[in-house]
Amino acid sequence: MERRSFIEMFVAGAVGFTSLVKQDNDIGNQINWNRIRKQYPDSRSKVLNLNNGSAGMMSLDVEKQVLKFISEMNRNPPYEQEKYWGKIFELSKINLAEMIDCSAEELALVRNTTEALNFVLTGYNFPEKSNVVCGDHDYSHATDTLKNLSKERNFKLRQVKINLPADEEDIIEAYRKKINAKTEMVLITSMTHREGQMLPVKQISKLAREVGAKVLVDAAHSIGHYEHSVKDWDCDFYCTSLHKWLGGPLGTGVLYVRKNLLREIRGSYNLNESNQDKMQKFEAVGTKSYALYAAILSAIRYHQKIGTKTKHQRLMELTDYWTKAIDQIPNAEAIVPNKYGGIASFYYPGSSTKILGFFESKNIHLKKVRPLIANRTTYRVSPNIYHSFKDMDRFIEAFLEFSKQV
């Protein structure tokens, strides 16, 4: 169906809509988004993957590099080639460090955010009777680890409960109320996975500093999505996945540990004492796929050609586009935080099985999410830079069709 037909449906009076027609070269000036789209495998797929919050996609270029490295690795066993792979990894770290504003010696390449978070949480010596402040909105991999550890090591969890999206002032106030003199660490999710709200990390971090608590940032959705700085956030630990918004190979992530705190996180148990002062202590997990890590550099290069700011702007435009349209469908409610990017969600009454089933029948992937406080099922929509406004029309048209059936 052509884009015009979506507009015509609205103009025809279905829901009293005024034109939202967008051109794919409207923003980012020099960027030709149609060309970008063709550089991704998705342009050849029947599936409309609006679940990039779970995993993004490599461009065809990056994919080609992974395959090339796999073949190289197969022909040159990694143990004889450590210097070769090592140099590529170092280069990746230098570039990643530049992106998040730290030094390359403070970074380790790991498999994902989950692994990085677990290194920090399980490797830290939480004093008995201290507490850790986290949020209802944090990812379960982090909060479940904390719940298990708190029982084992006898510390308390003080969980911020706030109905997101919310104003920054209210969020800061909610953290202020939970942080106290016994707080050992504050976990901050820089962009929440259900609502896509960018939290005021710097301000929350400042509250933690006032009581001498450490700051751990779950930045799963931040790298390659919007500009930020580890220094500006003043965090001690930062964990992210490169396969979400940076377009890196699946199974690649980063752990940052502030230099002077390296000794405070245990790292792999298979290493002897002399290795405890190097970030490599988080990388020494046995044989792994060097090819994936080697291709990170290509993902960074691809990303840099577009630029973080431009990418963020584009993602916001895609979100604006679909949320404004959805809001005009009776009973549908788009949920967009004040500060956002490529993640937002919507509410629609009725059976989630029916709603998701309908979109699946149209080959459209969404993610069902259930914010704990709001206690109602919502649906996360997370497009990526390889999507066009026409793709968003396909989703909107499907939604409109569904709304007429119920």
Ligand SMILES: Cc1ncc(COP(=O)(O)O)c(C=O)c1O
């Ligand atoms: C906020 C947040 N943290 C952590 C994770 C875990 O990411 P990964 O599966 O890459 O480890 C996710 C996954 O979606 C997430 O949304």
